[in-house]
Amino acid sequence: MGKLVRVGLIGCGTVGQGVVRLLHAEGAEIERKTGLRLELVRVADKDPAQARKAGVPEERITADAGAVIEDQDISVVVELVGGTGAAKDFVVQSLRAGKDVVTANKALLARFGREIHSTARANRRCVAFEASCGGGIPLILPLRTGLIANRISAVYGILNGTCNYILTEMSQKGKSYAEALKEAQASGYAEPDPTLDVSGGDTAHKLAILASIAFGCDVDIDRLHVEGIQELDAQDLAAGRELGYVCKLLGIAARTDAGLSLRVHPSFVRKDHPLASTSGSFNAISVYGNWVGHTLYYGRGAGSKPTASAVVADLVDVGLGNAGRTFEQFRILNDVTEPPLYASMDGLRTRFYVRLMVADRPGVMAQIAKAFGDKDISLRAVTQHEPNLTNGSDAVPVVVLTHEAVEGHMREALREIAGLAIVRDKPVMIRVVEEHEEYTA
Ligand code: HSE
Secondary structure, three states: OEEEEEEEEEEOOOOHHHHHHHHHHHHHHHHHOOOOEEEEEEOOOOHHHHHHHHOOHHEEEEEEEHHHHHOOOEEEEEEEOOOOOHHHHHHHHHHHHHOOOEEEEEHHHHHHHHHHHHHHHHHOOEEEEEHEEEEEEEOOHHHHHHHOOOEEEEEEEEEOHHHHHHHHHHHHOOHHHHHHHHHHOOOOOOOOOHHHHHHHHHHHHHHHHHHHHHHHOOOHHHHOEEOOOOOOOHHHHHHHHHOOOOEEEEEEEEEEOOOEEEEEEEEEEEEOOOOOOOOOOOOEEEEEEOOEEEEEEEEEOOOHHHHHHHHHHHHHHHHHHHHHHHHHOOOOOOOOOOOOOEEEOOEEEEEEEEEEEEOOOHHHHHHHHHHHOOOOOEEEEEOOOOOOOOHHOEEEEEEEEEEEEEHHHHHHHHHHHOOOOOOOOOOOOEEEOOOOOOOOO
16 A cells, blocks of 8 residues: 555635545556555535535535644645635645645745745745646646756746637637637636736736746745736737737746846737747746756646646655655745846837827828837838728828837837827837747856
8 A cells, every 4th residue: 555645625616626536536546656645634615515516525524724724634735725815824824733735826825935935944844836837737847856957047928828718719710808708708718707817917926936936036926017918909919910920928037137027918929939829728838948948838727627637746746755855955945045136127128019090191100210210119010001981080000010129218109109199099019029049148
């Protein structure tokens, strides 16, 4: 018989039920492969019906998380409550009670990672969190061990399936943001309240965690530049497509001469970019190391079964002692690392897509070109289609793609352009993200 690992679960919603089912279905095979018998001793959910739904025997179900935390038989607590309220208490109390913790809670680790890790360290316990980023995609493991020989130069990720689904629908089917969101909700890809996803907040949480480990620094989530997808207009996705670009919500963490650039924003990538073909609810993450070069991770970033797969992988890692060993010995978690130097958004050098709604009159293009030229912004492509004379407006869209320029200069140019009498609407600006250079210093 394999080594027994007694597990308690707090939170038996979608992912928790997946964990219960996975252990039931695969436990024997996992034991055969790993020599570990993962036994689910107790399951807490404030709605016990959830645990029943997953087939947990009645005597193992409780509505009281404390009953899991205080159970002397349990050595590992899986926290799948989510959020930074009660979940934080459950995690801290479990660590103090001498239990290792496995969690999928990105918000908790992004905001309170330092406190959680230092509590674990003080109690000679560990926290494993593979499921917090990229759902079922093993991402923390390569950053923690497989790529440890490298200095990481950048992480580029499609880290939110909800946003990627919506953008794919808008891009491929020409749907409006509102239509695509509604459909995503109807198909279960988006939450009834999708704010955390569509605002870029969820991507920011995951990026902060990944960047902390990849760059070995204590990232402050509030220092990330975060833009969501709510304001995107399908006409820009169509215009970008015409020019050979696909729009993705990217989380980007990159070493630059000015410091660590940490940002989440809608991005146009060329259609042959490694992340461009990640469609629907899938996630994909590129990690660039100075020895390995480009590595790419792809898969389902959410959902009951994929996320359960990551949680159970962590249980094995904890049961084997690997998670504890690396937790204790490696200096990569934010309780033992320093804050990075943050690069400012104003200093960012990137290419831009800009759409202006302008009056169709002589001299308009000259005024626009001058405003960009005055700020040292070089235009790479300019497109103006025939005006739509049937909609009663004298405004036509002019789409501009720039060469690489400084973001602060672009903001100044757009402020100036927005004030011109010939400009009818607020300019739209979307950053164009080129493929990262594989080997950088
Ligand atoms: N809501 C997230 C997504 C999954 O849509 O990808 C959990 O982080």
